[in-house]
Amino acid sequence: MNVLVFAEHIDGSFKKSTFEAISYAKAITGTSSVTAVVIGEIDSSKLSELGKYGASKVLHNSQALYNTFDGAAYASIIASAAQKEQARVLVISNSYCGKNIAPRVAVKLKAGIVSGVVSLPKIDGTSFIVRKPVFSGKGLADVAIETDIKILAITPNSYQLNESPTDAAIENIQSDAQPACQSMEIKRVTGKIPLTEAEIVVSGGRGWKGPENWGMIEELAQILGGATACSKPVSDMHWRGHEEHVGQTGITIKPNLYIATGISGAIQHLAGVSSSKVIVVINKDPEAPFFKAADYGIVGDVFEVMPQIIDAAKKFKASSN
């Protein structure tokens, strides 16, 4: 089964989720090949990184007009590549760009699409089933895709990287798709790990009393190499930006480690974080509902507990370096 992956990069660097998508594709392809599509200018040395995870072919469109994102043009390039390669399955990371492109490609190829996929497909004869969370993580659903071509938009951090070194043959492709939208300005916070991709997330709730106390949350996140998040009221009160708001009406995350501090654990909050692999809860109220969803719990005042944890984390990092 030929599998095509959209290999997203940011300013010439591939994201970890791109390598996850290639590893995922390699796992379903069997003896056939994995082809990656790359759009926009990027160093050719970077392109060969895709081979490390099993891409045997890289179709690269380096026309400068596609250096900035346009959903319609990108989808057209990807759909043509899929037709050329006779791909049966397309794997796209469910990033903000992926969410824009994947449905468009689905329409072009008359393909069934599932977004937020967290498992490898179960393939049995003609039946093709993938798993995804529904109700913002309050349930899981097995979804059967009944079309010939299938599109899987996979959740970052739900499939591990697997090296499978291959020599990736690089081929240039061209398109005449005209971008409709024009990028005017990009503001990216540099030096910070995007929340959706973080393996470790330190999160704070109303228990922290005010934005001036966020230093400890940032410090712990920084020591552990993680991102920061918050509960809804915290972003509603503008203590933190809305891009940190996790939960049913915020971002759904799935890190390896979620440390919730001063957060009660309301059902809407849990919905967005409960599929984290390990959950730590620090709350002064032993009855806080969050403890029911936790793996490790500390009943105590965040202002007393966090400094001890930060201290221990610093020592741990110093000794492991």
Place this chain on the structure above:
Amino acid sequence: MKILVCISNVPDTTTKVTFTEGNTQFNNTGVQYIINPYDELSLTKALELTEAQGGTVTVINVGLVDTEANIRKALAIGAHDAIRINATPVDAYYVAEQIAEVAKNGGYDIVMTGRESIDYNSGQVCGLLAEMLGWPGINVITKIDIEDGKAICERDIDGGKEKVSCPLPCVISAQKELTEPRIPNMRGIMAARSKPLQVLEPTSNEPYTKISVYEMPPAKSSCKMIDAANAGQLIDLLHNEAKVI
């Protein structure tokens, strides 16, 4: 300016999710339904835009008759008229096909959706509609202004924001921060009763995907408690026992 706002009908966020019939159906017994929170944002934004520049806002829902309570609520918030496509919304593709059928000849300048519906979390309808209509589309926007016949939007990207200029007509999807949702007032609720709600039959299309079975997320084994006086021990456990750092 003519704006079409897609609203989906979703279980209230406090719903305890369970499944029935051998885990093949969502158990909707006693479940309260609300307008998808992101759709409240796009509806409010659509009203703000038309109040500033003139125009009308139509809401559309693909659903059976029981969604009409929330359609009336959207009219009470201020939409001018409504369309209900009388069908079970089986998957996002199917929903988008029904809406595209209405949108393609409706003379709309903007079709708005939510970033995702909080029930099936697909986040697909915006992109599907844009492609079906052959229009530009921008998803997950936190800002929109109309300038010289173009939509100037700010959208979320991984780790930041991008400002994008997009020609009309276009499809956009609303993200939190776009605006604050409006609450219907008494006058709006009265007016909503007599606003037009048109019911259309679906163009029948077979869905491409089907949910075969649901499952509850695995329950957590019991929580290991750590003494607050010895909180630093957590780091050791996360490293040696949980192996996540």
